[in-house]
Amino acid sequence: MTATARDQNATVAAGFLGWMLDAFDFFLVVMTLTAIGKEFGKSDAAMALSITVTLAFRPVGAFIFGLLADRYGRKIPLMVDLVFYSVIEVLSGLAPNYTTFLILRALFGIGMGAEWGVGASLVMEKVPPRLRGVMSGLLQQGYAAGYLLAALCYLLVFPHWGWRPLFFIGGLPALLALFVRARVQESDVWRETRHENWSHLGRAIAKNWKLFLYLVGLMALMNMVSHGTQDMYPTFLQRDWGWGPTARAALTAFSQVGALAGGVLCGLYSDRLGRRRTIGLALVGALLAIPMWAFAPATPLLVLGAFVMQFFVQGAWGVIPAHINELAPDGVRGFLPGFAYQCGVALASQIPHVQALFAAHTSYAQTMALSAGLVFIVCAVVALLGPERRGVTFGRRVA
Numbered sequence: 001m002t003a004t005a006r007d008q009n010a011t012v013a014a015g016f017l018g019w020m021l022d023a024f025d026f027f028l029v030v031m032t033l034t035a036i037g038k039e040f041g042k043s044d045a046a047m048a049l050s051i052t053v054t055l056a057f058r059p060v061g062a063f064i065f066g067l068l069a070d071r072y073g074r075k076i077p078l079m080v081d082l083v084f085y086s087v088i089e090v091l092s093g094l095a096p097n098y099t100t101f102l103i104l105r106a107l108f109g110i111g112m113g114a115e116w117g118v119g120a121s122l123v124m125e126k127v128p129p130r131l132r133g134v135m136s137g138l139l140q141q142g143y144a145a146g147y148l149l150a151a152l153c154y155l156l157v158f159p160h161w162g163w164r165p166l167f168f169i170g171g172l173p174a175l176l177a178l179f180v181r182a183r184v185q186e187s188d189v190w191r192e193t194r195h196e197n198w199s200h201l202g203r204a205i206a207k208n209w210k211l212f213l214y215l216v217g218l219m220a221l222m223n224m225v226s227h228g229t230q231d232m233y234p235t236f237l238q239r240d241w242g243w244g245p246t247a248r249a250a251l252t253a254f255s256q257v258g259a260l261a262g263g264v265l266c267g268l269y270s271d272r273l274g275r276r277r278t279i280g281l282a283l284v285g286a287l288l289a290i291p292m293w294a295f296a297p298a299t300p301l302l303v304l305g306a307f308v309m310q311f312f313v314q315g316a317w318g319v320i321p322a323h324i325n326e327l328a329p330d331g332v333r334g335f336l337p338g339f340a341y342q343c344g345v346a347l348a349s350q351i352p353h354v355q356a357l358f359a360a361h362t363s364y365a366q367t368m369a370l371s372a373g374l375v376f377i378v379c380a381v382v383a384l385l386g387p388e389r390r391g392v393t394f395g396r397r398v399a
Contacts, residue, residue: 010183015123016142021173023146031154032163040098055349058113062342065114069334074122085111086174093167117338124325125189137267137318144259155249189395193330219344221379231352236364255306262311263318275323283380286312294369
């Protein structure tokens with residue numbers, strides 16, 4: 001294996017593992033929401049607010065670390081961020097009360113927001129254009145793998161020791177920083193296109209404001225697609241179906257197997273079908289899965305519905321790292337996609353809280369089905385009407 005191939009493999013592994021462990025830490029709150037609320041004496045809606053706070057602070061991390069990634073390179077900001085959010089996650093497990101927990105989840109949001117943009121730009125700049133789609137799907141499904149890992153740890157740890165030890169396990173990403181330091185090389189595309197000073201970088205960002213606004217809108221809708229079908233789903237299983245921790249964790253884990261398969265396959269086929277068309281088709285599939293996902297008359301259909309829903313939801317997401325990094329110009333790729341992504345997250349961050357509030361008056365099934373259907377349709381339209389630069393070559397050498 002050549003040095004270039006080794007570097008590409010190490011970069012993809014680091015990007016996948018970083019996003020996986022990031023999602024693992026985030027979804028620990030999703031899995032333990034009712035248990036943490038019981039200890040702190042808070043309602044489902046109050047605990048869902050902690051998820052909203054985490055999502056809302058993600059743009060702060062993307063802004064700070066994205067600027068650093070375009071000015072000083074991708075590698076060092078990624079390492080610093082891995083250590084930062086690992087420490088915050090461990091401290092979350094030590095939180096003595098709800099207020100402290102809420103503050104720590106805001107800080108975790110900063111770390112979570114930083115990881116995707118820096119890691120995705122590094123991976124997409126390293127892999128060949130012909131492999132960008134499948135690697136995009138693999139990278140993004142680190143998120144599904146993190147959800148799967150959170151469900152498995154919840155299944156094994158929570159019934160015996162409660163929710164706090166789960167957050168101590170969330171300190172593992174700090175070790176990944178050592179791997180990045182030893183095995184991952186800096187991006188050659190960044191070296192070729194780096195900015196001479198901060199003002200030059202600022203002008204490059206300002207010049208792309210129209211693209212930025214489009215990406216924010218697209219990513220707001222994509223995050224409503226994802227968080228609207230995932231974050232409150234364990235609570236839906238508990239409230240509407242009366243399922244205990246073991247059953248909820250098992251179904252969540254199974255649904256994320258579907259997510260992994262959908263993300264990689266749709267990422268792969270986006271190299272042939274195009275990025276926009278693949279996203280649109282996946283969202284149509286998700287729309288058709290809603291009745292089985294939310295209103296299944298029996299457990300086998302509910303299980304199948306959860307699998308199919310996440311196959312298509314994360315299938316659409318599998319295209320995103322390649323799609324929005326291809327749309328971003330070279331000199332702002334560390335900042336623009338990641339910051340737009342996380343601004344979209346902030347706009348979508350109210351969806352778990354709103355779902356919990358509406359479900360208190362109807363049911364989680366009705367609330368989640370209606371919200372999912374609306375965002376699937378609107379998101380498909382916005383994706384299909386937007387720009388695409390599939391397979392574009394990165395770096396100055398193309399000139």
